[in-house]
Amino acid sequence: xxxxxxxxxxxxxxxxxxxxxxxxxxxxxxxxxxxxxxxxxxxxxxxxxxxxxxxxxxxxxxxxxxxxxxxxxxxxxxx
Amino acid sequence: xxxxxxxxxxxxxxxxxxxxxxxxxxxxxxxxxxxxxxxxxxxxxxxxxxxxxxxxxxxxxxxxxxxxxxxxxxxxxxxxxxxxxxxxxxxxxxxxxxxxxxxxxxxxxxxxxxxxxxxxxxxxxxxxxxxxxxxxxxxxxxxxxxxxxxxxxxxxxxxxxxxxxxxxxxxxxxxxxxxxxxxxxxxxxxxxxxxxxxxxxxxxxxxxxxxxxxxxxxxxx
Numbered sequence: 001x002x003x004x005x006x007x008x009x010x011x012x013x014x015x016x017x018x019x020x021x022x023x024x025x026x027x028x029x030x031x032x033x034x035x036x037x038x039x040x041x042x043x044x045x046x047x048x049x050x051x052x053x054x055x056x057x058x059x060x061x062x063x064x065x066x067x068x069x070x071x072x073x074x075x076x077x078x079x
Numbered sequence: 080x081x082x083x084x085x086x087x088x089x090x091x092x093x094x095x096x097x098x099x100x101x102x103x104x105x106x107x108x109x110x111x112x113x114x115x116x117x118x119x120x121x122x123x124x125x126x127x128x129x130x131x132x133x134x135x136x137x138x139x140x141x142x143x144x145x146x147x148x149x150x151x152x153x154x155x156x157x158x159x160x161x162x163x164x165x166x167x168x169x170x171x172x173x174x175x176x177x178x179x180x181x182x183x184x185x186x187x188x189x190x191x192x193x194x195x196x197x198x199x200x201x202x203x204x205x206x207x208x209x210x211x212x213x214x215x216x217x218x219x220x221x222x223x224x225x226x227x228x229x230x231x232x233x234x235x236x237x238x239x240x241x242x243x244x245x246x247x248x249x250x251x252x253x254x255x256x257x258x259x260x261x262x263x264x265x266x267x268x269x270x271x272x273x274x275x276x277x278x279x280x281x282x283x284x285x286x287x288x289x290x291x292x293x294x295x296x297x298x299x300x
Binding site for chain 1: 137138141145173174179180181183184185186187188226228229253
């Protein structure tokens with residue numbers, strides 16, 4: 001079983017990387033970009049039967065720093 | 080007095096810290112590898128050095144904060160043993176939950192490596208007793224992730240309780256309220272981005288860091 005964990009900065013937390021990407025896009029002539037936020041995608045290959053709670057626990061204990069980051073778990077059941 | 084410097088894969092200021100502690104105490108600290116689950120008995124000071132532990136993978140300090148030795152460090156901190164985290168050591172302490180907040184990428188995105196002007200915000204602490212309240216000092220920084228952030232309530236509490244030890248006198252990295260170093264609520268854990276171990280003797284160009292070690296060692300001796 002596979003799962004994807006998306007780690008993103010909490011709203012309101014300044015994202016200097018996102019800002020730099022935004023400026024670079026503008027520099028390339030892409031107009032109409034309102035905002036850019038950069039995050040992380042972590043792919044986990046898990047034993048069958050790993051519960052959502054266990055994955056959330058992994059996120060809270062290591063994968064995300066919940067002081068500044070949110071996480072979202074996406075299970076890929078047939079992967 | 081027995082002291083320990085924790086060494087992670089990727090630490091690179093561990094030897095400087097050892098030299099600084101030895102210079103002031105006359106005794107070489109024990110260098111404790113991150114895989115150790117216990118600290119030497121009767122330890123009076125734990126120092127967590129700068130560097131790029133685990134290559135800054137995931138987040139600066141994140142992997143190091145979960146290494147076996149950090150359980151022993153947390154336990155010792157809970158007993159009141161002084162813990163000093165410098166640069167990556169500060170990042171490790173926030174990731175380990177021993178200090179509040181987080182250290183994010185510098186607002187300017189650049190690695191900053193130069194002496195910076197600091198103000199001593201609390202000269203009453205275990206770590207700052209040899210400074211004068213409000214004193215202007217200069218200590219080098221060298222970091223990419225020194226942008227200290229915490230929610231407003233935490234920042235207010237840190238300020239209100241005198242737990243901001245050092246503040247940048249200028250904007251260096253985007254840190255909230257220009258915070259450069261903070262102390263835990265019990266007063267025995269300090270995390271700071273500037274490197275006092277790089278300002279120890281005339282050859283360094285400045286000795287403003289030395290008094291941090293002198294004051295600390297006087298307090299714990």
